[in-house]
Amino acid sequence: MTTASDAKGRPHRAPRGEGDRLRVELLDAAERLLAEKGSIEAVSVRAVATAVGVTPPSIYLHFEDKDELFFEVCRRGFLDFGAGLAAALEGVEDPVEQVRALGRAYVRFGLERPEQYRILFGQKVAIPGSIETPDELPGMQAFQVLVDAIERGVEAGAFRDGDPVTMAIGLWATTHGYVTLTHFEEDAPDELPIGGALEDVLDQAIHGILA
């Protein structure tokens, strides 16, 4: 077992210029293990390393530390999320309905992928020093999509005349809170009637910013 292949026959050493191959494999493994275990603390650096057939210190050739590794995992996950939101806008013309569609898409993502959502939004992820502007923060573009939709609604006279960013914060807070509470409900011993209230909750939130 001193020679270089794991169970899948993978040679341990990548060719010269392609050290990043291991980097990607580490991210894939970390993402998978994270979905399995459900929390960052439950996924050890050692587990990630052995999952791809490599020793733990190799990770530190590609990531500053464990935090950076999992931050990167989350950043990748946010790309899916953003894509889902963007897709929700397609074919919807009315700005109010666009906002409603975004809310539904947001909640759908949160409920269909609870583990991933919890990691992205519900858990404290250390932010590496390499990130300096808010634009680089994962999820920020997704927020901007919402702000833009509201802005269109304001210009169209559908929403009240106010700061779109503030309205977006309120809506984001509502949907995020709804998702989190539904997660909590699922973990709770008996259930609150939260799960079925989405449409009403969205109605209320949107009604709150109508003109």
Place this chain on the structure above:
Amino acid sequence: MTTASDAKGRPHRAPRGEGDRLRVELLDAAERLLAEKGSIEAVSVRAVATAVGVTPPSIYLHFEDKDELFFEVCRRGFLDFGAGLAAALEGVEDPVEQVRALGRAYVRFGLERPEQYRILFGQKVAIPGSIETPDELPGMQAFQVLVDAIERGVEAGAFRDGDPVTMAIGLWATTHGYVTLTHFEEDAPDELPIGGALEDVLDQAIHGILA
């Protein structure tokens, strides 16, 4: 140092029936250290033990494990939370203003004690098996306070004619989401303009359920 007193001269062994004295001291120390360090992971069992002048294994005579210790810390904190909500209602007659006051009190707690809030509402600590009904879940009574306030508002004709529980869910989701997002903002390198939007967000949410 084999004999039994720490820096404060505290004898290490409690009298016969009063083993719970150490339990309380451990909870106090854990709460203080949690506030200092800002996260559970940063507070080791060893640190809690030595803070009260005791060895680490002593903790396990009073708590199942580290999770239970810190869940208990938060459960105590929740008594303050409930009291804060109740206090927020005092002197406020108008149901709409009562709901607004509850929202403010909720957010205030979430922002002043972020770690405690994260543990209680963020489902970061496993719920001990000893809890069996929702009523025992921390925060459930607080939710009922909100439902009752809304119900009064509905009866007074101030809020729309609908299910108070559904409206409460929407408002709870909004405040909870607002708190969570503000936590996220504080961890971020630069800031979103979330922190100062509370009053507007509350306005929107309440406006959404007005008659």
Place this chain on the structure above:
DNA sequence: GCGTATAACTTATCAGCGTTAAGTTATGGT
């Protein structure tokens, strides 16, 4: 006031964690 059961706490130790320093080996340009 003595004996003794046991509550209250300690000693010693475990396996696992994230991380680092130093060593090794395969690779590709010259």
Place this chain on the structure above:
DNA sequence: ACCATAACTTAACGCTGATAAGTTATACGC
């Protein structure tokens, strides 16, 4: 064919949460 070095390993550090086994002080029955 050489050799600089990218890519990875070996070995180890100090820390963590946790447990099993040992010790000591206390309070109650007699």
